[in-house]
Amino acid sequence: MAAKIRLAALAFAMAGALVTAAPAQAQVSDWSSVVQAAKKEGSVVVYSMALGAPYYNEVVRAFERKYGIKVESLDLRASELVERIRTEQAAGRFIGDVELISSTMIEEQVVADKYVQKFPAVPNAANLRQPFATTDFAVPAYIQAFGILVNTQLVKPEEQPKSWSDLLDPKWKGKILSDDMRPLGSGSTMFAVLHKEMPAGFHEKLARQQLVFSRDMRNDARRVARGEYAFYIPQVFAFASDLKGLPVKVVAPVEGAPYALLEFALLRNAPHPNTARLLVNHFLEAESQLVYANAWNAPVIGGIVERANADARPFAESKLMGAATLAERPGMMELARKIYK
Amino acid sequence: MSAVDERRSGPGALASLRLRYSRTFGMAALIALLAFLSLYPVSMLLFGSFHTTPPGVAGAFDLAGYREVFTSETGLVLLNTVGISLAKTIPSLALAALLAWIVARTDTPARGVLEALVTLPFFIPPILTAMAWGMLGNPQVGAVNQAWRWITGSQAALFNVYSYGGVVWHMMQYSTPFLFLFIVEAFRAMDPSLEEASRMCGASQGQTLRRITLTLMLPALTTGFLLSFIRGLENFESPLFFGTPVKIQVVTTLIYDSINQRSVPEYEFATAMSFAVLALMCLLVFWQWRLLGARSFQTVTGKAYAPRLIKLGPWRWATFAICVLFFVVAVVLPVGQLLAGSMFRFFGFYSWDMLTLDHWTEAFDNSDIRRGFLNTLALGLAGATLTMILGGIVAYVSVRTRWQGRRIVDILAWLPWMMPGMVLGVGFLWGFALLPGPVSIYGTIWALLIAYVALGTPLSTRVMSSSYHQLAYDLEECARVHGAGFWRTLWSIVVALSWPSFAVGWVLTFFGIMRELSASILLYSAGSEVLSVVLLRLWGNGQSEVVSVVGLCTMALVLLFRWAQARFLARAVATG
Structure with missing residues (x-):
């Protein structure tokens, strides 16, 4: 398992300057006020690339039941999501609160210095297993x-x-x-x-x-x-x-x-920032991560894989080969177009 | 001071001046509104087609988009589009003419019922029949092919819906009833004296049909052909479902892919392509005008002919069977497939242990579907009403007044007819994204409403124009002579006599909105999803079983509306 994770660590190290693990480990002292503020906001809009996945819906429904807060999801492929966010923000429309998308997409948005804002700490980030860590802008969700x-x-x-x-x-x-x-x-x-x-x-x-x-x-x-x-x-x-x-x-x-690392990022001018934080924290709860692991995803919280169903474990702890990086993307896409005409 | 001078400077002159100013202001407002609905997206398309970056991003201006349009690869897509549209229009027209002739001119039994059945596919959103045919015509597991293998023992499939033939086949199911609706009234309104003269001169029934009936029908058939051909160029659902998986591209799917399926959206190419399509449509519509003059849309007239019915003898059961067969293929098979799809755990795996009602529960519990349905219903009700009111005003100004600027009003209202939904969607996407100041429309339900009104205005204007043409001018003059003011005359004469046409146009527009996908897919956002978009997403996510449930419910709604339309409109016309 350690060998598999080392591969993942290598990929994350490429994000270099962006990774700042320290804030993730910080205790969130005023969390109850965040919860109160979220309940006042009353709803949250998630832009996700879950593509109708039942495990995503299950975690969202659990959140709605737990906090009585409505979750609206816009469920599209990553490239479509990013384009929608770009156009909406260009038009001065800030509809989405948080996105759940592959890490390279968030990296690209950070490089563009638009679209996402710094993600305040969430308590459950302290439970992330190695080598996963939050950055200034992103919180890991699952593999x-x-x-x-x-x-x-x-x-x-x-x-x-x-x-x-x-x-x-x-x-x-x-x-x-x-x-x-x-x-x-x-x-x-x-x-x-x-x-x-x-x-x-x-x-x-x-x-x-x-x-x-x-x-x-x-x-x-x-x-x-x-x-x-x-x-x-x-x-x-x-x-x-x-x-x-x-x-x-x-x-x-x-x-x-x-593989792709899926992460959360807080969208610029999110209308419900507190609910967004609360929802992300909920996704990092052990029970939420177990739902993901039982659906054959690799969790980012420690101690989950061991609790997963027998049929899910081979996939939740499968050997990882590598992930795509932002830096190599243009060259790779050009090569793909050349080879697969 | 003379009496005339007194009148000029008295309260009468003041009222006349006020009326003239308010009319000028009203016309200016109407022109501004229509320009926003048609010229604004067109100008945004033009702007975008030269702009190197997506809307809202600083960029330069160049001709790269047009350079890409004028390549052999894009030319091939254009040819493909024209070829597919022609390939579906010709057989659709032949079939529609046959069905219309059967219903309007023969003694085939139950013609009234057959007419209702034949026109039903027109009111079903094509996305639903596309999904159903995606299941029926699947080469490996499609029900039609499985039945074929079972009957013939063959290993090969009867047909593969994922092909050129599949695209054409699906488009035909919509265009045949569209053409039928267009042609059937022309058959009914035909002056029978020429046919009778032909028969009296010794021509057989077949010769009369060929030489007289079809010749008389030529204007209606030509108009129908052109309209259907234009609609074929705009089609999005059929090539999206059955062409894209096997690399068959047409202009609408190419525009959509350029924006949504590229790593960096190619707006410059998409807008240049849209503008090229717009130019092509302009040429086609201009050709249509030149060829047919004012005859377009005038097959529904008030002529009181009662053409003689042709007695087919025992052949009337053959013609009856043709109509029923069309209904079975275009409605019963897809509905049956959706029903089967909704009752089994996985589409394509039909065994007793797979039977379930879970998809029904899931569909009714799905908040996206609920929201999509409510949004569509609200947009349908509001959109159809606003579109018909706007169409009514435009038609009134251009048909029943001599006001200055009425020609501009007419042209502006007609302009969106040349814009496929996808093209208008791209234009509005740019337009809404770049709207100045605090106005924020992009991503709201208003964006969809505006697009629907723009798309529906040409039809609503034509429907209301036809209605106004049939009102004698002396009725209005009579009311005015008896002291009724402008508004009172408008309400008591024009509105009172033309509202059945308003209702017919309203229903057509409402179903147009229910069907709309190509503009919606570009303009929706979180919270403003419409049913067609939700269904497409569910389908893409592999939830074809839930899609089947929604498809069945939508079809039930279509039937309900058709029934209400037939019942209440018929009663209103009878008592009106």
């Missing part, structure tokens, strides 16, 4: 890792891939559905990580398999389950957790799983 979704009726057990390289077998030509690797998203994250971690020429060979690109991740997993394709990549482990009963299996390849 979303990717593997390979296999249709068990189309692929015999002995043929099921164990490595990313197994997808290069010519017999799978035209049978792989993939998230589009050219625009921003899970597809581009997978592209960047596999480009770095797999042997040279991996993507050129994969492109010869005539991948079919799509952008409806949740629906695409269903398409594989229905037998339209033999494989789907990159399959978010957690998105497959609600496909129980269907003829699919998620494979965590031996090389490891590309």
Whole structure:
């Protein structure tokens, strides 16, 4: 486990100057006044890339029940969310309070010096496990890792891939559905990580398999389950957790799983800043993190993986391969466009 | 001082002056409003098409957007769009003409019921039938293909809805009833004397149909063809659902992708492309005007012809079957699929142990769906009412007055007709994002309302114009002679006699808003989601079963409205 986490630590270290763990560990002395203020605000608007995930809804509903505060969510892909935030703020509309999005997106917003504001401390940040830490602008929420979704009726057990390289077998030509690797998203994250971690020429060979690109991740997993394709990549482990009963299996390849760290950030001029803090703190509660872990995500709070269900643990503690970084993004996107024309 | 001079300088002159000023002010306000609804988004499109960065970000001006538009790749997309629209318009027109002829000119049984059934798909939001056909025509697990394999023992699929054919097929289901509605009244309003003369001269029924009936119908058919072709260029749902997964792109999906599916949104290209589409539409509409003059939209007239019904003998059951078959394919199959989809745990896995009602509970518990439904209903009610009022005013000014500026009013009201919802959405997105001062519309429900009113105004204006054309001018003059003022005359004569048309236009506009997706997808935000957007998001999230539940409820609502419309409007017209 420690080895897996070291990989993650390496990625976070790249955020370098932004990481300031000290504020996260600070005690929040006036928390009860934050709770009171949040109850007065009465609602909170979350811009998330949960894409209808039931575990996200479960945690949100628990928050609504606990505090009697209404949560409104705008649920879109990361690239669409960022664009909406940009346009709304350019138009002087400050609707959203907090975003739940991949760390590189927040990093980009911080670099632009717009869109997000400093995140005041929340008590449960003290429970973050190593190497996770808050920054001035972001609070870690969970790890979303990717593997390979296999249709068990189309692929015999002995043929099921164990490595990313197994997808290069010519017999799978035209049978792989993939998230589009050219625009921003899970597809581009997978592209960047596999480009770095797999042997040279991996993507050129994969492109010869005539991948079919799509952008409806949740629906695409269903398409594989229905037998339209033999494989789907990159399959978010957690998105497959609600496909129980269907003829699919998620494979965590031996090389490891590309992943994205999902974080919270407070949007500029958030109309309900106290509720936003309260909600983020709620997401870092052990019970909330357990909901995420049981849905095959990797939690960011210590002592959760051990409590997760047996079927979820292999995914909650899977070997991580690496994450995409902001610095390499333009080059990687250009390369993806070149290879996957 | 003479008596004339006294009148000029007395209270009468003052009243006349006041009336002239208030009329000038009213016309200026109307022109300003229409310019905001049509010219403002167009000018923002033009601005955006030269601007190197997204709205609200400082940038320079160049021609990069247009350079990208005039590439072979974009040209191919444009050709694709034109080709798909043509491919769906021609068979749709043929089918619509056949159905209209059956309903209006033959003795086919239950023609009244058949007419209601054939027009029903027009009122169903295309996004719902798209989702249903996504399930029905899926090559591996679609119900139609499974049934085909079961019947024939074949391993191959009958058809794949994710293809050019699928895009055209889905578009046809909407355009056929649209064209039917357009043509059927023309069939009914046809002067039968020419047909009778043809028969008396020895021509057979077939020869008369070809040489007389269809020739007489040519203006209506040509107008319908052009309108349907233009609508085909604007279509978003069909290529989004059935084209995008297999890399078939048309201009609307290209514009949408340029803004929403790129790492850095390509606004400059999207707006340049939108402007190019607008120019193309202008040419088409201009051609339509030149070709057809004022005949457009005038198939519904007050002519009192009663064309002779053609006796088909036993063939009337064949024509009956054709109408029923269309209804089964366009309505029963999709509704049946949605029903099946809503009752099983996973779409495509139909076994007893998968039966569940959980999706119904989930749909009714889902706050996004509830909010989307309420927003859509509120926007539909308010939007349809405002659009019809605006259309009524515009039509009154251009048809029944000689006021200065009425031609400008007419053109401004017509302008959005040339703008596909996606193009107008991009224009308003820029426009709202850059609105000066404290006015903040972007991301509010008002943004959607304004876009819907703009999109609906051309139709509402035409509906009300047709109605006003049929009112004799002497009725108004008579009221004025008897001492009624302007407003009293307007209320007691014009409004009282034209409100059935208002009601028909209102229903059409209401359903137009219920259906709208392409502008909504660009202008909604947290809290202002409409049903079509919520459904698209649910579908994208793999929740097709919940989508099925909402689809069924929406269709129930459509039926309810159709029933109410038929019942109350018929009664009102009968007693009016």
